[in-house]
Amino acid sequence: MTETTTTPATAPRPALPLPETAARGLVAVGGLATAASAFLSWTYSSSFPGDLTVTGYPGGLQWVTLVAGALVLLFALSGYRIRGLRWLTPGGADGATVIVAVGALATTWFTLIAIADELGGLANLTSGGWIAGIASLLGLLGALGLPRDRTESGEKNPLKRILAYPGNRPDLSPAPALPAAVELLVIAVAVAIGLGIFTFGIDTSYGELFGGFLIAASFASWALSRSGALGRLTDITGRHRVYSAVLAFVAAAVFPFTQSNDANATIGVNLLIFGGTALGLNVVVGLTGLLDLGYVAFLGVGAYTAALVSGAATSSVHVTFPFWAAALTGAAISGIFGIILGAPTLRVRGDYLAIVTLGFGEIFRIVVNNLDGVSGPNVTGGPNGIPNIPDLTIFGFNLGNSHTIGGITLGRFANYFELMLVFIAIIVLIFSRSSSSRIGRAWVAIREDETAATAMGINAFRFKLLAFALGATLAGLAGTVMAHVNFSVVPDPFVFAGPVPPNSAFLLAAVVIGGMGTVTGPLIGAALFYLLQAKLQFLQSYQLLLFGIALILFMRFRPEGLIANKQRRLEFHEDETESAELSTAGA
Amino acid sequence: MTDTTIAPGTGSAPAPGTPLLEARGVIMRFGGLTAVNNVDLTVNTGEIIGLIGPNGAGKTTFFNCLTGLYIPTEGQVTYKGTVLPPKPFKVTQAGMARTFQNIRLFHNMSVLENVLVGRHTRTKEGIVSAILRGPGYRREEADSREKAMALLEFTGLARKASHLARNLPYGEQRKLEIARALASEPGLLLLDEPTAGMNPQETRATEELVFAIRDRGIAVLVIEHDMRFIFNLCDRVAVLVQGEKLVEGTSEVVQADERVIAAYLGTPYEAAPGSTADAGSGADAGSRADADSGSASDAEGTIPEEDEQ
Ligand SMILES: Nc1ncnc2c1ncn2[C@@H]1O[C@H](COP(=O)(O)OP(=O)(O)O)[C@@H](O)[C@H]1O
Numbered sequence: 039m040t041e042t043t044t045t046p047a048t049a050p051r052p053a054l055p056l057p058e059t060a061a062r063g064l065v066a067v068g069g070l071a072t073a074a075s076a077f078l079s080w081t082y083s084s085s086f087p088g089d090l091t092v093t094g095y096p097g098g099l100q101w102v103t104l105v106a107g108a109l110v111l112l113f114a115l116s117g118y119r120i121r122g123l124r125w126l127t128p129g130g131a132d133g134a135t136v137i138v139a140v141g142a143l144a145t146t147w148f149t150l151i152a153i154a155d156e157l158g159g160l161a162n163l164t165s166g167g168w169i170a171g172i173a174s175l176l177g178l179l180g181a182l183g184l185p186r187d188r189t190e191s192g193e194k195n196p197l198k199r200i201l202a203y204p205g206n207r208p209d210l211s212p213a214p215a216l217p218a219a220v221e222l223l224v225i226a227v228a229v230a231i232g233l234g235i236f237t238f239g240i241d242t243s244y245g246e247l248f249g250g251f252l253i254a255a256s257f258a259s260w261a262l263s264r265s266g267a268l269g270r271l272t273d274i275t276g277r278h279r280v281y282s283a284v285l286a287f288v289a290a291a292v293f294p295f296t297q298s299n300d301a302n303a304t305i306g307v308n309l310l311i312f313g314g315t316a317l318g319l320n321v322v323v324g325l326t327g328l329l330d331l332g333y334v335a336f337l338g339v340g341a342y343t344a345a346l347v348s349g350a351a352t353s354s355v356h357v358t359f360p361f362w363a364a365a366l367t368g369a370a371i372s373g374i375f376g377i378i379l380g381a382p383t384l385r386v387r388g389d390y391l392a393i394v395t396l397g398f399g400e401i402f403r404i405v406v407n408n409l410d411g412v413s414g415p416n417v418t419g420g421p422n423g424i425p426n427i428p429d430l431t432i433f434g435f436n437l438g439n440s441h442t443i444g445g446i447t448l449g450r451f452a453n454y455f456e457l458m459l460v461f462i463a464i465i466v467l468i469f470s471r472s473s474s475s476r477i478g479r480a481w482v483a484i485r486e487d488e489t490a491a492t493a494m495g496i497n498a499f500r501f502k503l504l505a506f507a508l509g510a511t512l513a514g515l516a517g518t519v520m521a522h523v524n525f526s527v528v529p530d531p532f533v534f535a536g537p538v539p540p541n542s543a544f545l546l547a548a549v550v551i552g553g554m555g556t557v558t559g560p561l562i563g564a565a566l567f568y569l570l571q572a573k574l575q576f577l578q579s580y581q582l583l584l585f586g587i588a589l590i591l592f593m594r595f596r597p598e599g600l601i602a603n604k605q606r607r608l609e610f611h612e613d614e615t616e617s618a619e620l621s622t623a624g625a
Numbered sequence: 626m627t628d629t630t631i632a633p634g635t636g637s638a639p640a641p642g643t644p645l646l647e648a649r650g651v652i653m654r655f656g657g658l659t660a661v662n663n664v665d666l667t668v669n670t671g672e673i674i675g676l677i678g679p680n681g682a683g684k685t686t687f688f689n690c691l692t693g694l695y696i697p698t699e700g701q702v703t704y705k706g707t708v709l710p711p712k713p714f715k716v717t718q719a720g721m722a723r724t725f726q727n728i729r730l731f732h733n734m735s736v737l738e739n740v741l742v743g744r745h746t747r748t749k750e751g752i753v754s755a756i757l758r759g760p761g762y763r764r765e766e767a768d769s770r771e772k773a774m775a776l777l778e779f780t781g782l783a784r785k786a787s788h789l790a791r792n793l794p795y796g797e798q799r800k801l802e803i804a805r806a807l808a809s810e811p812g813l814l815l816l817d818e819p820t821a822g823m824n825p826q827e828t829r830a831t832e833e834l835v836f837a838i839r840d841r842g843i844a845v846l847v848i849e850h851d852m853r854f855i856f857n858l859c860d861r862v863a864v865l866v867q868g869e870k871l872v873e874g875t876s877e878v879v880q881a882d883e884r885v886i887a888a889y890l891g892t893p894y895e896a897a898p899g900s901t902a903d904a905g906s907g908a909d910a911g912s913r914a915d916a917d918s919g920s921a922s923d924a925e926g927t928i929p930e931e932d933e934q
């Protein structure tokens with residue numbers, strides 16, 4: 039198309055004019071010292087959570103600094119082109135080193151500032167704390183002296199310039215396949231690390247620790263993506279899809295066994311419900327490109343249906359379905375609601391559709407609130423909802439009771455976690471199979487160009503309705519579990535926006551920020567959002583504000599979401615990839 | 626001059642087949658503007674028919690009326706004797722496929738996927754079988770892929786099957802649109818300016834492609850500004866000026882028609898080619914003048930047309 043004016047492909051200068059050997063040495067020493075400083079005592083008082091007063095053993099946030107420092111060291115050594123480590127950085131080590139160095143500095147200083155803030159002043163820091171702060175700073179200074187291996191994209195916006203400093207994600211051609219056994223091992227290790235990270239995150243028992251963890255995790259994943267390691271991993275998992283998926287589910291199923299009590303399983307099961315629903319919304323938003331702002335209503339339909347046929351004393355329908363029948367009924371009724379709501383609304387396009395669906399979402403909640411036997415027939419119990427929903431019994435196995443398996447006790451929520459995991463597997467299977475079929479191609483074609491799609495013989499209205507119905511069905515399925523997990527169903531959670539997920543706005547954000555059209559994106563987005571609100575309780579009153587800011591920042595700087603499906607990445611960053619290609623060609 | 630419009634189809638010697646598409650008295654009004662005014666056109670099996678005319682003459686609008694994107698204000702379009710429903714997907718189902726003047730590919734799908742979307746009407750596996758992936762589904766999917774790859778082979782895009790459509794160069798995007806349309810196994814292919822933006826070699830290649838398509842038993846109706854392309858290819862050419870069909874006939878007849886030359890050159894230039902134009906130089910003048918008018922009005926023409934298909 040049009041000629042893109044590209045800046046000449048000269049290597050941009052590093053921020054600090056250090057000799058290269060000095061810079062490399064400084065990063066390595068800084069990373070090592072940062073990691074080592076985690077073994078020192080950082081403060082005099084043990085009243086800071088996690089007890090950072092012990093010398094000789096890291097505690098709490100020091101673990102995060104330890105890992106961050108080790109990562110800096112790892113990338114620094116990879117910069118020395120040490121053989122085994124180069125595999126981690128096919129796209130260049132130096133940019134990634136800058137990122138982890140910033141991450142190590144950020145998480146360490148975050149800890150030090152939190153100590154000073156909570157205990158009242160910098161005087162509370164011991165020399166160990168100061169060493170940690172200085173070591174991480176030295177690492178960053180060294181990193182800023184490293185040579186840069188990408189051109190600047192001629193960006194004017196100062197914030198974007200800073201974000202572009204370490205360079206773009208490399209667009210590498212797939213690496214040659216390793217021996218199959220090695221690849222399977224790599225996947226297994228990656229899944230195990232993933233489980234470890236997730237468990238650490240969910241185990242964090244105080245907000246400071248979660249904050250530090252989140253900072254380190256964000257920078258580490260950015261660095262791995264920048265270095266090309268994540269791309270490599272994606273290529274490998276792509277070659278062993280089924281194996282990777284099964285392994286991921288096994289790892290998730292193992293999660294409750296790593297827990298000593300049921301508290302984190304509660305978070306886990308709610309997170310899965312949220313994630314499964316987000317995946318359903320992904321059919322509508324991500325694949326078909328329809329903006330649905332009232333989607334949470336379908337989760338509500340599923341939950342209410344399951345509650346009504348659960349045999350609860352308060353249900354207005356006095357029947358007791360076995361759970362498999364209740365799940366199918368909930369999914370089917372939700373799907374039917376999808377068609378009923380979709381048939382009139384899908385005749386409008388774009389912004390109008392968003393507004394109409396927003397309206398229907400609200401109508402659902404209001405109707406449910408009023409079917410209480412006073413304003414209307416008694417169906418849903420009005421604002422009180424349907425309480426005392428009995429626990430499920432599957433194969434004579436009461437999910438409400440604790441069960442001991444292999445010496446480990448699984449509580450009520452852990453049982454439901456495992457059940458919901460099965461549902462997630464079903465939802466993932468349905469999503470991925472339908473999206474890679476004739477039907478999925480029709481959806482994407484409609485998203486890309488509805489007129490061209492109809493000219494290719496696609497009945498756009500019918501396929502949009504199908505997407506709506508399938509999305510609703512998947513949400514309904516998740517809703518049937520939700521009813522039992524929460525003991526009761528009330529109208530409150532089914533709103534457009536509220537502080538607690540799932541609500542339509544959070545679902546949409548999980549899809550958009552996670553990555554539209556992908557399987558893992560919405561699941562990761564959902565996990566992130568759920569943990570954020572569950573762990574950072576002190577932010578409760580600012581949550582919607584921060585949520586809004588995060589959304590704006592994402593749309594500005596990473597519109598394709600965390601997990602970019604390759605296609606959307608190209609769509610949004612075409613100019614940048616072009617200039618990156620030019621620069622590699624020139625080099 | 627006598628009316629040179631050939632009575633199409635019925636009996637006369639040059640008609641090679643039976644009527645495939647018959648448009649009768651098609652009128653399309655946008656408010657006060659009559660973009661297409663009472664146009665008749667017949668395409669027979671095995672024919673390549675050209676549709677030419679200055680920019681804004683209503684050619685694309687006429688295509689849209691034929692393919693159901695617009696519902697004509699008046700008139701009737703029949704395909705193989707049955708009246709076409711004014712729904713684009715039903716038109717494609719019936720056997721008419723088209724390309725767009727402003728390329729409308731599914732940019733973020735791969736080249737192969739674009740063609741697979743074209744197979745949509747000729748496949749029927751639904752959501753349930755897509756999820757269950759039974760043998761029937763897998764057979765149909767494999768068959769679709771095979772046919773799609775064959776079409777990419779046919780259009781010379783097989784090497785690029787896994788590229789994103791948006792990353793193809795312009796000329797190949799046009800080819801991909803043709804491959805995608807062919808995937809719906811049409812009896813009649815409608816091409817809207819298939820060589821726009823192509824260099825001379827690409828244009829020649831497209832000419833070959835259109836002949837090859839005709840040889841597969843698919844009739845072609847083509848809008849084009851490149852006169853050499855049109856007169857090389859077409860069995861008959863219809864000239865649209867200000868929404869009305871001015872002339873229809875063989876290349877020789879159309880090239881010789883003074884009204885066509887006048888319509889293309891505009892009256893002030895009528896004497897400009899100088900010589901007492903015989904058919905050949907007249908056509909040349911027409912072709913050159915068109916190139917000018919085409920490029921001049923393209924800049925303003927493309928933008929408003931974006932939304933009008
Ligand atoms: N949807 C529409 N609404 C209003 N006017 C239109 C519309 N589509 C086309 N037109 C007008 O109809 C006329 C014919 O346009 P078009 O068919 O695109 O010409 P051509 O393809 O021969 O260059 C132009 O004046 C154009 O502006």
Ligand SMILES: [Mg+2]
Pocket residue numbers: 684685686726
């Ligand atoms: Mg046109």
